[in-house]
Amino acid sequence: MFLKNYTPAKKPIFLVLAFALIASVLTGCAGQKLGQKITTVKYYPECYRPIGDLRRQAEEANKATAAGAVIGAISGAATAYFTSGGNKADIVKGAITGGLTGAGLGYLISDEVQAMDQAERFRTYMQVMEMDASNMKQAVAAAKIADSCYNKQNTNLMKNFKAKRISEAEASERLKEITDGTTEARTILRNYADTSVQLANDYDRVITMEKSRPDRAPNRMINQVTTKKAAIVKETRNYSKVDAALDKTLLRCQENRAIIGSGT
Numbered sequence: 001m002f003l004k005n006y007t008p009a010k011k012p013i014f015l016v017l018a019f020a021l022i023a024s025v026l027t028g029c030a031g032q033k034l035g036q037k038i039t040t041v042k043y044y045p046e047c048y049r050p051i052g053d054l055r056r057q058a059e060e061a062n063k064a065t066a067a068g069a070v071i072g073a074i075s076g077a078a079t080a081y082f083t084s085g086g087n088k089a090d091i092v093k094g095a096i097t098g099g100l101t102g103a104g105l106g107y108l109i110s111d112e113v114q115a116m117d118q119a120e121r122f123r124t125y126m127q128v129m130e131m132d133a134s135n136m137k138q139a140v141a142a143a144k145i146a147d148s149c150y151n152k153q154n155t156n157l158m159k160n161f162k163a164k165r166i167s168e169a170e171a172s173e174r175l176k177e178i179t180d181g182t183t184e185a186r187t188i189l190r191n192y193a194d195t196s197v198q199l200a201n202d203y204d205r206v207i208t209m210e211k212s213r214p215d216r217a218p219n220r221m222i223n224q225v226t227t228k229k230a231a232i233v234k235e236t237r238n239y240s241k242v243d244a245a246l247d248k249t250l251l252r253c254q255e256n257r258a259i260i261g262s263g264t
Contacts, residue, residue: 033139033191034058039180042173047149048181050142054188057138108206122221125206129228132199136235139192144242146185150178151249158256171260179253186246193239196232203229 034055041048113124157178161171203225210222 033188033195035184035187035191037184039177039184041177041181043177044150044153044174044181047146047153047178050145051181051185051188054138054142108202109209114209118215118217118221122217122224125225126228129203129225129232132196133228133231133235136192136196136232136239139189140235140238140242143185143189143246146181147242147246147249150182150185151245151252154178154249154252154256158259161260168260172257175253175256175260179250179257182246182249182253186243186250189239189243189246193236193243196236196239200229200232200236203232 037055039048039051041052108125108128113121116124154175157166157171157174160166161168166174207222207225207229210217210225
């Protein structure tokens, strides 16, 4: 009797689809800052190591973040489903809210963070901003180490080629690895730098919002946010120096490619 009269409910189906959609959105942004891996590592693994380490660390962090985000999204959507009678708008809103909360990432100006009590809100600011500054610092350090190594190997390569210790074919292959590794390091660095500009803007908005709140925080707490923002700006300046060095290395690669191609 039950099976005969049973009609599959559409709302649970929509709920499942909402989970899938939110999960794909939350996990799809993983690794955006690192861009695509273009380097085939054969001759200079020591030069690529800082880039590879950065990728592995980001992959591990993205997996953990994505898992937390998906769990949060599912929890938020499920709560909204059962408390709203299956209203679609509320389900999606609940999924997104749960995802943001579960992700444990920025969203400092989101309603979810701004609804926290003052102490919890500022703890969130500090944790997220410290993570942002650390990530940028690591990206700058990795790019700097890789550039120094590839630059040294570039010099050694041309010495060996001109001394006819390696063939033109091998020299070209080696130079391509140096060029690709340097390009990859520069791409990662620039992606992080672009993100840091947006982060600085978000921090400015946080400071403005805190100063205008009815429950305005003490100046010492707001000053902590300002200090953390300064750390990001400082790393952006460091980025500019390393980025310029990477450009010089790539210019050398271009010049050496012409030399190797001419056989001289």
